[in-house]
Amino acid sequence: xxxxxxxxxxxxxxxxxxxxxxxxxxxxxxxxxxxxxxxxxxxxxxxxxxxxxxxxxxxxxxxxxxxxxxxxxxxxxxxxxxxxxxxxxxxxxxxxxxxxxxxxxxxxxxxxxxxxxxxxxxxxxxxxxxxxxxxxxxxxxxxxxxxxxxxxxxxxxxxxxxxxxxxxxxxxxxxxxxxxxxxxxxxxxxxxxxxxxxxxxxxxxxxxxxxxxxxxxxxxxxxxxxxxxxxxxxxxxxxxxxxxxxxxxxxxxxxxxxxxxxxxxxxxxxxxxxxxxxxxxxxxxxxxxxxxxxxxxxxxxxxxxxxxxxx
Numbered sequence: 001x002x003x004x005x006x007x008x009x010x011x012x013x014x015x016x017x018x019x020x021x022x023x024x025x026x027x028x029x030x031x032x033x034x035x036x037x038x039x040x041x042x043x044x045x046x047x048x049x050x051x052x053x054x055x056x057x058x059x060x061x062x063x064x065x066x067x068x069x070x071x072x073x074x075x076x077x078x079x080x081x082x083x084x085x086x087x088x089x090x091x092x093x094x095x096x097x098x099x100x101x102x103x104x105x106x107x108x109x110x111x112x113x114x115x116x117x118x119x120x121x122x123x124x125x126x127x128x129x130x131x132x133x134x135x136x137x138x139x140x141x142x143x144x145x146x147x148x149x150x151x152x153x154x155x156x157x158x159x160x161x162x163x164x165x166x167x168x169x170x171x172x173x174x175x176x177x178x179x180x181x182x183x184x185x186x187x188x189x190x191x192x193x194x195x196x197x198x199x200x201x202x203x204x205x206x207x208x209x210x211x212x213x214x215x216x217x218x219x220x221x222x223x224x225x226x227x228x229x230x231x232x233x234x235x236x237x238x239x240x241x242x243x244x245x246x247x248x249x250x251x252x253x254x255x256x257x258x259x260x261x262x263x264x265x266x267x268x269x270x271x272x273x274x275x276x277x278x279x280x281x282x283x284x285x286x287x288x289x290x291x292x293x294x295x296x297x298x299x300x301x302x303x304x305x306x307x308x309x310x311x
Contacts, residue, residue: 006112007109009107012105063203068107072140073169075166120149126144194227223266
């Protein structure tokens with residue numbers, strides 16, 4: 001029997017795609033849910049015998065995938081996963097989504113109290129999402145796809161770096177939101193925001209590889225999301241833009257209690273929305289869906305200023 005409190009997730013960057021580093025030096029990842037798992041596909045036998053019992057099926061392949069969720073924070077390991085999703089590296093603290101730089105990881109999913117450890121190799125970050133609620137923790141999710149899995153009854157050899165203790169981000173961490181470069185303070189009010197990036201990855205299966213795929217290939221990327229806006233004259237003007245397919249830009253700053261900051265910038269987004277609906281005691285708002293178009297979205301990381309040694 002295993003306790004949920006004894007689960008661990010540990011991650012190491014790979015230098016060769018699909019090859020777990022030796023020794024397996026890794027960093028503990030602070031998470032809320034780890035859905036990384038293996039599934040097999042089977043084909044049922046159509047053979048006919050003298051009896052009525054079906055013949056055994058045959059395994060035709062295996063897939064390794066799942067979503068890794070966490071409470072958002074300014075963290076190097078989180079930023080490494082974000083870079084893998086963007087297929088790019090951080091350049092002058094700016095991450096452009098939609099690049100061509102492949103970055104993979106080996107991910108250990110462990111159940112310490114029963115000595116059960118699963119290492120998924122060749123983990124690609126297929127999807128990345130960030131959710132900013134009206135009230136509560138900001139959350140991030142990384143959709144992983146892997147090339148293989150190995151089960152161990154003891155932790156693999158290698159130094160383990162503990163998870164950092166950086167402060168979390170919540171709805172109150174959000175700063176002045178800009179739409180089309182204009183602050184929404186006093187003219188509109190956004191109550192929730194989300195952003196999702198999807199690399200639309202596919203498995204390349206080849207004869208001679210057994211049940212595993214040989215490669216994971218990215219296809220056309222898609223950036224989507226949503227935000228909820230209190231209804232106002234300004235919100236109505238934004239609602240009208242969908243009928244001419246006029247795009248908007250969005251900038252959402254998020255700062256932790258140490259002063260570290262992310263800025264999510266979407267330069268061009270096509271929107272769809274509905275008119276508000278509610279009762280006589282409701283605050284009216286509208287939900288906007290958006291799709292990234294033409295230009296790459298970016299996330300900028302801004303580290304907190306170093307403390308003054310001579311205050």
